[in-house]
Amino acid sequence: MAVLHRITGTALGLMLAIIAFAAPVNAQQPTLKIDVTGGVVEPVPFAIPVFIAENPASAAIANNITRVIAEDLLSTGLFREIPKAAHISGVSNFNAPVQFADWRAINSQALIVGAVSSTNGRLTVKFRLWDVFAQAPMGDGVQLSGSPENWRRISHKVADAVYARLTGETGYFDSKIVFVSETGPKNDRRKRLAIMDHDGAGLAYLTSDEHLVLAPRFSPNNRDILYTSYESGVPRVYMMNVDTLQLRVFENLPGMGFAPRFSPDGGKIVLSISERGNTDIYTVDLSSGQRTRLTSGPSIDTAPSFSPDGQQIVFESDRGGSQQLYVMSANGGDAKRISFGNGRYATPVWSPRGDLIAFTKIVGGRFHIGVMRVDGTQERLLTASFIDEAPTWSPNGRVLLFFRVSSGANGAPQIYSVDITGRNMHMVPTPSFASDPAWSGLLK
Amino acid sequence: MTYLTKTAAIMALLATVACTDTTGGLFGGNGSDINGAGIGSIDEASLEYFQASIGSTVLFEVDQSSLSADTIATLNAQAVWLNTNSTVSILIEGHADEQGTREYNIALGSKRASSVRDYLVSQGVADSRISIVSYGKERPVAVCSNISCWSQNRRAVTIVNGGMGV
Incomplete structure (x- = not known):
């Protein structure tokens, strides 16, 4: 079993080492491949026996890790899990030959076998993914280790690896969501920033509910967030370090500031500034503080979002008489309208893959979340309700979060x-009302 | 608190606030619980008078920031009062109903507050006495989800420095 390479180093100050080891020799080629772009209707069945506890101290955590991966x-x-009660074979040794016939008999197309050990304050998890019908390993075995309190992140990384091997896409489970947590009646709503793992675990509050806060956004390295707060009495843009909670205030910006986002290189922010009733889009260089005006004129220009290459900005404007989507150079200048359907279009967000723009559409008194190609063609509406608003992309550009009122x-x-x-719509559970989600990139 | 002592307290507060820097302390909103019900005669310089007899709130049509005839009548009366009580400063809040996206509604509320400010300035109120803020759809006064509530939420509220209005 040859150690091939070490994949990552530190993550959020915690050591998380990933080591891949080679597949068994003379293995077959796997044939299982799931298309996430539209072909899958029937979930693919998989089995994940509880990961083997290689020492008694790791039994409980092995159970938890297995559950989070599933x-x-x-x-x-x-995917659909074959219930553990239906398993014919047990797996008691990580390196024992897989009894493929037993897994094929219960129609488990994929099999995840893993083992957990916990010694001297170090948690080690290893796993292999098998294509049961091809009787072949899917990729190398992988070993991850970190401190025991990091067990959820290790679980998410295993699940990301499994997802990637089965779909050919990058995973998105080892990621965070920052959002606005809301409490109280509709006419006295209290709002505070909160952050949680993609699955809702590990929720923490970043601000008190003393001041109205809106629309947090992650930096490209996931360490900072931009958001809007009424702390000064008017909406202004703030930047917070998620670990230290240290704040940067953009003090010399005039008027009201809102709708901020980072540039893909993290060097700039783009935001809307409303001055004497007129809302335009500006960038601010984070090193020099230099402000550049990108739009002008009396229309409402807001909700800017960079393309992943940083060269263009998509935004909404009512310059043509109603709210529509436009694309301009990241330096400003002429803008090209890309939305032409009925209704109003808002909150455009460029996919991290660069291929699509997600948006909010208001038509016929209903709100929709939709996607279109970056030239505005092939518009598809994915949702409909009283209010569906403010999409945010998963790190792999295959899933959207939004809020529904x-x-x-x-x-x-x-x-x-x-x-x-348009499939797999579900509520993401939160302890109280929640709006304005923003998905981080995949954590490092 | 009796009416007289309440008025005295508010006038004292008004005098204090009117002398302070207008960049701070403007945004408390509902700090004073003012309810003029059953009061026979109200001091025309009082906040009660401004709110009860002139009106602090003006309404807007869907997705509009232009001023209706009713709005202009209210704002004319606000301007007269402000020109008489020339030491107070005001905050104009712009609001929108829930039927728009968040960022757009902040921009729309800003346009509404700015429309009111521009009109009051045109009527002789010094620009330096006026601050504006937009709350977009974040602070509805009416909570139902139909036109009867939405029409109340599409508003601009003139708050006389010292905490009145809603």
């Missing part, structure tokens, strides 16, 4: 998830 995979809607006097927002195929 939950990650199930949350995609692409129920109507009426008790109306309140919750975060929802939907695939860009």
Whole structure:
């Protein structure tokens, strides 16, 4: 079993080492491949026997790790777990030959076998993924280790690796969501920033609910967030380090500032500034503080979002008479309208893959989340409700989070998830009302 | 608190705030619980008078920031009062109903507040006495999800420095 290479180093100050080891020799070629772009309707069945506890101290954590990996995979809607009660073979030794016939008999197309050991404050998890019908390993075995309190991140990394091998896409489970947590009645709503793992675990609050806060956004390295706060009495843009909670205030910006986002290289922010009633788009260089105006004129220009290469910005404007989407150079100048359907278009967000733009559409008194190609063609609406608003992309550009508001006097927002195929829509549970989700990139 | 002592307290507060830097302390909102019900005669320089007899709130049509005839009548009366009580400063809040996206509604609320400010300035109120803020759809006064509530939420509220209005 040859150690091939070490994949990562530090993560959020915690050591997380990943080592790949080679597949057994003379293995068959796997044939299992799941298309996430639209072909899958029937979830692919998989089995994940509880990971082997290689010492008694790791039994409980092995159970938890196995459960989180399964939950990650199930949350995609692409997979279905064969219940453990149906398993014919047990797996008691990580290196024992797989009894493929036993797994084939219960129609488990993929099999995840893993082992956990916990010694001297170090948690080690290894796993192999098997294509049961081809009787072949899918990729090398992988060993991850870190401190025991990091067991959730290790689980998510295993699930990301499994997802990647089964779909050919990068995973998205080892990621964070920052959002606005809301409490109280509709006419006295309290809002505070909160952050949690992609599956809702590890929730922590980043601000108190003393001041209204809106629309947090991650930096490309996931360490900082931009958001809007009314702390000064008017909306202004703040930058917070997620680990230290240290704040940077953009003090010399005039008027009201809102709708900020980072550039893909993290060197600039783009935001809207409303001055004497007129809202335009500006960039601010984070090193020099230099401000550059990108739009002008009396229209409302807001909700800017960079393309992944940093060369262009998509934004919404009512310059043509109604809210529509436009693309301009990241330096400003002429803008090209890309939305032409009925209704109003808002909150465009460029996919991290660069291929699509997600948006909010308001038509016929209903709100929709949709996607279109970056030239505005092939528009598809994925959702519809009283209010569906503010999409944010998964790190791999295959899933969107947004918030849905129920109507009426008790109306309140919750975060929802939907695939860009329109399938697998579900609420993301949060302890209280929740809006304005922003998905981080994949953690390092 | 009796009416007289309440008025005295508010006038004292008004005098204090009017002398302070207008960049701070403007945004408390509902700090004073003012309810003029059953009051026979109100001091025309009082905040009660401004709110009850002139009106602090003006309404807007869907996705509009232009001023209706009713709005202009209210703002004319606000301007007269402000020109008489020339030491107070005001904050104009712009608001939108829930039927738009968040960022757009902040921009729309800003346009509404700015429309009111520009009109008051045109009526002789010094620009330096006026601050504006937009809350977009974040602070509805009416909570139902139909036109009867939305029409109340599409508003600009003139708050006399010292904490009045809603």
